[in-house]
Amino acid sequence: MAPDDPVAQDTRHVLHPWADLTVLGKQESLIISEANGVEVSDSRGKKYLDAIGGMWCVTVGYGNEELTRAIAAQALKMAYFTPFGDVSSEPAAKLAAMLAELSPGDLNRVQFTTCGSTAVESAVRIAHYYYASQGRPEKHHVLARVNSYHGSTFLAASLSGKAVDRTTFHYESDWVHHLENPVHDPDNAQVSAQERVDALTAGMEAAIARIGAGNIACYVAEPVLASGGVLVPPPGYHEAALEVCRRHDILYISDEVVTGFGRLGHFFASEAKFGIVPDMIVTAKGLTSGYQPLGAVLVSDRVANAIAEAANPEKPVFSNGFTYSGHPVACAAAIANIEIMRREDICGHVREVGPYFIRRLRELRSSPIVAAVRGDHLMACVECHVPGEVGPTARNQAMARRVDAYCEEAGLLVRPYENLCIMSPPLVVTKGGIDRIVDIMAESLARAERDLGAGAPE
Incomplete structure (x- = not known):
């Protein structure tokens, strides 16, 4: 095989995500x-x-010319400028308005990120900031679920509950807690859907009692657990979980990195399919149809306004974001993607x-x-x-x-x-x-x- 063959180059030089290290440098990639x-x-x-x-x-679909032309046109017009502070771009502003229109309830504030992992991490940081700004910094623990997947940055990987992904990396364990996997498979279930909801809700209540509601900032949940095995919860589960969160003043973060942008037949599935309006929604992946890397956190006005109203005049800066937050070319791709999805x-x-x-x-x-x-x-x-x-x-x-x-x-x-x-x-x-x-x-x-x-x- 020639040294400039892409298979040879990949075998020699690339460390793939979730690579089998026992065959590193030996196994040829597709x-x-x-x-x-x-x-x-x-x-x-x-x-x-x-x-x-x-x-x-x-x-x-792949090779959509309208979408690729939008990417090229924005790259020629203005490929990049800093998004920090009071600087923005037309595509970022337009996309934020479009996302606010598509989202349920009062999720009208958008923080752009680079992918799903950084969006999940940002959502949890926003929850931490929210409670700290209210004078309750002790309220920082996070609830997630067994078999969930939320990303591979440090905190997102710590939230993820797939045992197979826990290797020799380090993970946060003191204030991240995993609830039971909520799957209910009617073909193999031994109990009714309502009995399953009741058991899951009781387990959530028990965990909150053990940790203390005054210590818990947020609950992070995929509407359907995707990478964990397409685990579908019983009907009514998310509504019951949201009610528990509301009663204990715990923010509900819906991780729609997979379920959003049409995968379940709606731009966002939280309300349309599962009957809930969370405090935050996380999106990525289908946001640009995969044509550009982009993620976003949609934040409720209630949370965003409370953060702004409680800002410390001596330290007013919201110090979370990324060099490529709201990247103009990625936002242009998302705008075109939404327009195509709507029209077609x-x-x-x-x-x-x-x-x-x-x-x-x-x-x-x-x-x-x-x-x-x-x-x-x-x-x-x-x-x-x-x-x-x-x-x-x-x-x-x-x-x-x-x-x-x-x-x-x-x-x-x-x-x-x-x-x-x-x-x-x-x-x-x-x-x-x-x-x-x-x-x-x-x-x-x-x-x-x-x-x-x-x-x-x-």
Whole structure:
């Protein structure tokens, strides 16, 4: 292999996120070179249907010329200027107004960040600042959930509750607390949805009693736990959790990095699907359809105004933000993305094809190596297992990797995680594309099942 071959260069020089260090410098990566619509092509010209959506990101599809022209035009007009203090840009101001219009309730103040991780971190810092400004700095503990994922900066990683992600890095543990994973799978549940809500609420109340409500600043929750395995809570859960937070004066932060911007059929799912208006909403990923890195925290007027009114004249500066907060080119991408989504009714399209996606995937439950199929609209997962084994055992994980490899061989990219095959296709996927995803997945499961009969996987 030539030294200037991208595969060789990647193998030698790149340290990938979530890389397997045991094969660092040995394992060749799949180099994606081109993308159009719902398909991507590798450096050798092979095409794949991208059932990952880049990484929960792609809303309007790859290669959208209107969106890319908006990026180029802004880069030529003004690529960058500092966002600090009293300096802004036209795209940042316009996008903030658009987000305020799209968001529920009084979430009218926007702090721009660089990605979902920095947005989550900023939201928690805002909660800390809010209570400190009210003379209650002791109110700084944070509630999150087991199997959640909120990012990979220090605090965001500490909030994340996926055990597999806890390696030899350091994590905050003194004031970050994880509540029970709220999943309720009707296919496998032993209790009703309401009984599950009651149990989860009781567990939350017990944790608050143990920690002390006077010590807790905020609760951070994904409406549907995405990377943790597309874990859907029972109906009424978020409303019950918000009621508990309100009663104990705890801010509710809805992490819509994945569920926002159409993935569940709405620009924001918190109110439209789950009936809540949180104190803050975190967004990223689909905000720009993945075309530019950008995140944002939408803050309620109540919280933002209280911070401003309590500002210390000797130290009035809100010292949180980033060099690339409200980057003009990224904001231009988000503006174009929103305009395209509105004009083409992408959210309506998701509401139409999303239920079809879940119905088709549920056909796969007939496979003996499928333990569960979970999902909501265009986010879903197939949980694989060796019959008789439960959870992410070594053999179950090997089974999922085998299914993933067969999918890739057949021209379908899904995301393997533990013993799960996670899917989040671009929001413009058609019913024909969905049929192709499910058909390839079905054949890949059948091949893996035949392997099992022959003694695999190990």
